[in-house]
Amino acid sequence: MTRLCFALLAATSLSVVVPRFVMLGFTHILPGGLDHILFILGLFFLARDAFTLLVQITLFTIAHSLTLGLALMGVVAAPTPWVEVAIALSIAFVAVENLFQSQLSRWRPWMVFAFGLIHGLGFAHSFEETFIEPSAMLTALFSFNLGIELGQMAVIGLAFAVVSAWWKRDDYPVLVARPASVMIAAAGLYWVVERSW
Numbered sequence: 001m002t003r004l005c006f007a008l009l010a011a012t013s014l015s016v017v018v019p020r021f022v023m024l025g026f027t028h029i030l031p032g033g034l035d036h037i038l039f040i041l042g043l044f045f046l047a048r049d050a051f052t053l054l055v056q057i058t059l060f061t062i063a064h065s066l067t068l069g070l071a072l073m074g075v076v077a078a079p080t081p082w083v084e085v086a087i088a089l090s091i092a093f094v095a096v097e098n099l100f101q102s103q104l105s106r107w108r109p110w111m112v113f114a115f116g117l118i119h120g121l122g123f124a125h126s127f128e129e130t131f132i133e134p135s136a137m138l139t140a141l142f143s144f145n146l147g148i149e150l151g152q153m154a155v156i157g158l159a160f161a162v163v164s165a166w167w168k169r170d171d172y173p174v175l176v177a178r179p180a181s182v183m184i185a186a187a188g189l190y191w192v193v194e195r196s197w
Contacts, residue, residue, distance in 0.1 A: 017132075021140045025147020028126050030154055035087050035191065036119060038184045040155045042094035043112065045177040045184075048167070052104050056112045057152065063116025064123060065145055071124035072141060083121045084195045090115035092188030098181035102173065123148060 029036055043060065047053035070076045094115070097108065123144075132140045166172045 017136045017139050018143045021130075021143035022147040022150070024127075024130065025123075025144040025149075026151045026154075027147075028123065028144075029148055029151025033151070035091060035188075036122075036152075037155050038187055039087070039091050039094065039115070039119065040152050041159055042091060042098060042181065042184050044156055044159050045181050046094070046098045046101060046104065046108075048103070048172070053156070055104065055109060057156070059109050059113040060116040060119070061149060061152070063113045064120035064148070067117045067120030068123045068127065068145065069141060071121055072127060072137070076121070078121050080125050081195065083118060083125065085192055086118045087115075087122050088188050088191035088195055090118060090188075092185050092192060095181040095185035095188060099178055099185070 040057075040060075043056040044053060047056070067076060093111065097105070097111075101108070127141070127144055130140075160167070163172070163176050166176050169175075
């Protein structure tokens with residue numbers, strides 16, 4: 001009887017925690033995370049094929065999942081203002097690099113991974129603002145991360161839907177990718193200045 005009660009309690013907790021934190025993670029990206037959206041778009045606009053995009057997104061996901069978990073366990077920490085400035089710099093960096101590269105460079109995957117570590121600290125600050133029962137922490141963390149991934153996939157899906165007619169055209173970099181990267185870089189640099197004060 002005790003086991004049955006415990007199982008019912010656990011199931012009830014999961015049914016509340018999972019949707020809540022999946023939604024929290026998703027809305028942290030869409031519509032609430034313009035800086036994270038622009039970083040993902042910066043990765044998107046260098047890619048001319050699914051593999052290039054997949055490499056970058058996978059490395060970014062692994063990295064931000066790592067620091068999100070470590071930050072919540074108290075293993076790593078950084079002041080929020082520094083993290084916010086670093087996130088803005090990461091946005092500017094990938095967008096500026098897009099202006100000078102036509103394909104994935106040797107150093108780009110390592111930079112994306114490093115930037116993912118920084119973005120994970122940003123996600124951790126948002127996650128920490130929500131009260132969670134200690135017994136539900138792992139479930140909430142997994143669900144939040146899943147929500148973030150769904151948000152990132154939604155951004156990529158929307159971006160592809162908008163540019164799909166041009167994606168494989170020879171003039172795509174000139175007409176679409178570079179102008180978009182200029183705007184992303186400008187936003188990143190603006191945030192660097194704004195967040196440094």
